[in-house]
Amino acid sequence: MHQLQLSSSSIFSSFGAFIGLSFDEDSFQLKRVRYCKICKAYIKGFDHHCPAFGNCIGQNNHILFMVLLLGFLSTEASYILCSFQFARDSHIFDGTRFENGLGGSLVISTMLFTLLQVLWQAVFMAWHIYCICFNIRTDEWINWKKYSEFQVIIQSQSGGSFAQMQFMNPYDKGILQNVKEFFAVGD
Numbered sequence: 312m313h314q315l316q317l318s319s320s321s322i323f324s325s326f327g328a329f330i331g332l333s334f335d336e337d338s339f340q341l342k343r344v345r346y347c348k349i350c351k352a353y354i355k356g357f358d359h360h361c362p363a364f365g366n367c368i369g370q371n372n373h374i375l376f377m378v379l380l381l382g383f384l385s386t387e388a389s390y391i392l393c394s395f396q397f398a399r400d401s402h403i404f405d406g407t408r409f410e411n412g413l414g415g416s417l418v419i420s421t422m423l424f425t426l427l428q429v430l431w432q433a434v435f436m437a438w439h440i441y442c443i444c445f446n447i448r449t450d451e452w453i454n455w456k457k458y459s460e461f462q463v464i465i466q467s468q469s470g471g472s473f474a475q476m477q478f479m480n481p482y483d484k485g486i487l488q489n490v491k492e493f494f495a496v497g498d
Contacts, residue, residue: 342460343370343482345450358442359449374494377443380436387429394422446482446489 345357347367356370368376398404403415442449455461460481467473483489 357450384432387425390425394418443493444486447480
């Protein structure tokens, strides 16, 4: 994982290479550099800290994360189809739990477990596709009230002192442009 460390004047990678961004609170380049409390590092394009990988998901590995998630979904869906076909051909579904023995019970239980994995991972994949289409990161969506660029203050129409804060995504450039930006290499 490529981690960023802030100094008083510039950003350096964890490998010590100068990235060339100046440290300015209002710098548009730094708006999406977020701090991960778990890694204790600044991550460019921070989406979330993935406990499964033990690593932050950010700009430099977000595509790889999506490919791995798609690979998990494909593998698990294939396993469900193959184990269902095996169970059907072996007549495991025809018998009771005691008639099937350990092998049949193992096939059914692992198939059900994998089905549960596919369900939550499909929701997770759908969420990340949504985020890509609207150019929003998971951290930004959850913590938008912490980041001023996502806040719009709406004053009451009656001229009173009531004001309401609403969410606005300044990074959304339309679905097609957002997807192109996600897959852009070398930024």
